[in-house]
Amino acid sequence: MPAGWRLLGDRAWAQGAATGRSRWHHPCCQSRALASNTVRRSRRYPGRRRPSPPTRSTGPARADDDGSVSERDDVVDRYRRYLAACNRRDWVALGTHVADTIRVNGVVRTREQYIADVVRTVTVFPDYTWELQRTVVEGEWLAVRLRGTGTRMAEFLGAPGDGSRVETDELDLYRFLDGLIVEVEGAVDNARLRS
Numbered sequence: 216m217p218a219g220w221r222l223l224g225d226r227a228w229a230q231g232a233a234t235g236r237s238r239w240h241h242p243c244c245q246s247r248a249l250a251s252n253t254v255r256r257s258r259r260y261p262g263r264r265r266p267s268p269p270t271r272s273t274g275p276a277r278a279d280d281d282g283s284v285s286e287r288d289d290v291v292d293r294y295r296r297y298l299a300a301c302n303r304r305d306w307v308a309l310g311t312h313v314a315d316t317i318r319v320n321g322v323v324r325t326r327e328q329y330i331a332d333v334v335r336t337v338t339v340f341p342d343y344t345w346e347l348q349r350t351v352v353e354g355e356w357l358a359v360r361l362r363g364t365g366t367r368m369a370e371f372l373g374a375p376g377d378g379s380r381v382e383t384d385e386l387d388l389y390r391f392l393d394g395l396i397v398e399v400e401g402a403v404d405n406a407r408l409r410s
Contacts, residue, residue, distance in 0.1 A: 286352075287352040290352050290357050290391055291350050291352065291357065293312065293391065293394060294347075294350070294357055294359065294389065295347065296308075296312065297309065297312040297313075297396065298345055298347055298361075300312065301333060301345055302344050302345060304337060306330050306333075306334065309330055309333065310326055310330060312395065312396055313326050313329055313330070313395060313396050314326065314392070314395040314396060314397045316397075317329050317396060317397055317398065317399065318397065318398040318399070319332075319398075319399045319401075320399070320400055320401065321400075337365075338369065339367060339368065339369045339370075339371045339376070340365030340366060340367055340368065340371075340381070340408075341365070341366065341368055342365050342366050343363060343364070343365030344363070344364055344365065345361045345362075345363050345385070346361060346362045346363075346364070347359060347360075347361060348360040348361060348362055355390050355391055355392060356388055356389070356390050356391075357388070357389045357390075357391065358386070358387070358388050359385075359386070359387050359388075359389065360384065360385070360386055361384070361385040361386075361387065362382065362383075362384060362385075363382065363383045363384070363385055363403070363408075364380075364381070364382045364383075365380075365381060366378055366379070366380055366381070367379045367381055367408065371408055371409060372405060372408070372409050373409065374408075374409035374410070379410075381407060381408045381409075381410065382407065383403060383404045383405070383407040383408050384403075384404050384407075385401060385402070385403045385404070386401065386402050387399060387400065387401035387402075388400040388401065
């Protein structure tokens with residue numbers, strides 16, 4: 216069940232069914248929904264109640280019917296290992312997560328060039344760490360929101376290496392093929408790294 220959503224009890228369900236409301240309610244919507252006596256119908260599904268909200272995995276990796284770990288959890292687990300390699304500066308391990316050639320924001324790079332770009336970041340910010348905030352998986356793509364923190368010890372986009380503590384947010388899309396990252400599209404709030 217999605218975070219914040221709850222299943223109404225039988226009595227509340229009976230009251231909701233009489234007005235056409237879904238059995239699933241979010242707490243902030245509940246007071247408006249229960250106070251209203253109007254029948255709520257879905258525009259997308261005329262004459263029927265809205266379908267229940269989708270569920271999502273919030274726990275550890277789960278096994279499918281054949282006993283294998285689900286693809287979604289496998290991709291997220293692979294990414295966590297990739298990110299751990301970045302944070303501990305293990306460039307050999309980082310290379311095991313990246314294809315021989317990788318497209319970065321439309322530009323084709325070799326594995327070595329990609330790793331050199333990451334090394335360049337930690338040269339300017341020696342204690343830089345990436346913290347995974349959120350993930351979404353769709354097919355071959357993994358979307359991540361990261362929080363980056365570090366200390367600027369060298370010049371960065373005109374800002375001096377004065378030991379300033381910086382923090383920024385990063386949104387990235389990674390495409391995985393055969394367990395390797397083959398494409399990255401990303402955006403970092405570099406202005407916050409300069410302040």
